[in-house]
Amino acid sequence: MLNDYGKDLFKPWRSVSNILLVLAVLFGIALFKLTSSELASWVQAIGSIAAIWGAFAISNSQVERQIQQANQRALDKSNAYFAVVKCAWDHARTMRELVEKQPPVGVFKESWNLVFRDLFNSSLSSLKSLPAYELGNYDLVIFHNGMLAAMSNMSSRVTSFLGADAFIEQELVLMYEDLFAQSQLAEHYWGEYELVFNAKFGNA
Known part of the structure; x- marks a missing residue:
């Protein structure tokens, strides 16, 4: 039993127009009352044409299938890149x-060490390893780089603050303000990235 691919290849041969064409040719040949050698020549000629036609149909079908597969691979890759940037934005938003709750330094430190540090490091690693030149759009590259910069600045700011020998309340407030500002930048870059992506790939 033929699969869908096989049916696609043989579908042209089973069409009503092709069947009628073959019958018309056979009828026309019969009217001429050809000798056996002449009939053999006609059969050979028709067979050659059919072989060429069949080879063209198969080749054309294979090319179309390869194009579809290439387009699907490109779309899958773009969706994976989209997921990397969205994941980074989710962490920045969290x-x-x-920081909007202004937690005490001890609470923030525990939250960072237990949760956010690994999430940020994972997102930064993914953003850095993402081949920006394969994003397929100048704006996507710009917004990806902007998201990477915002995430890097947030991580560096926290690491610098927690690495200090002593904590000063005013420095904690300033760090929260910096983190909030960087998260706003991340939100901007993510929003623009999403808009361009949807315009290019149609919410794929």
């Missing part, structure tokens, strides 16, 4: 929700 950080902003934390």
Whole structure:
């Protein structure tokens, strides 16, 4: 039993127009009352044409299938890149929700060490390893780089603050303000990235 691919290849041969064409040719040949050698020549000629036609149909079908597969691979890759940037924005947004609550330094430190540090490091690693030149659009590259910069600045700011020998309340407030500002930048870059992506790939 033929699969869908096989049916696609043989579908042209089973069409009503092709069947009628073959019958018309056979009828026309019969009217001429050809000798056996002449009939053999006609059969050979028709067979050659059919072989060429069949080879063309198969080749054309294979090319179309290869194009479809290439387009699907490109779309899958773009969706994976989209997921990397969205994941980074999700982490930046969660950080902003934390700093908006202005938690004591001890609570923030525990939250960072237990949760946010690994999430940020994972997102930064993914953003850095993402081949920006394969994003397929100048704006996507710009917004990806902007997201990477915002995430890097947030991580560096926290690491610098927690690495200090002593904590000063005013420095904690300034760090929260910096983190909030960087998260706003991340939100901007993510929003623009999403808009361009959807315009290019149609919410794929």
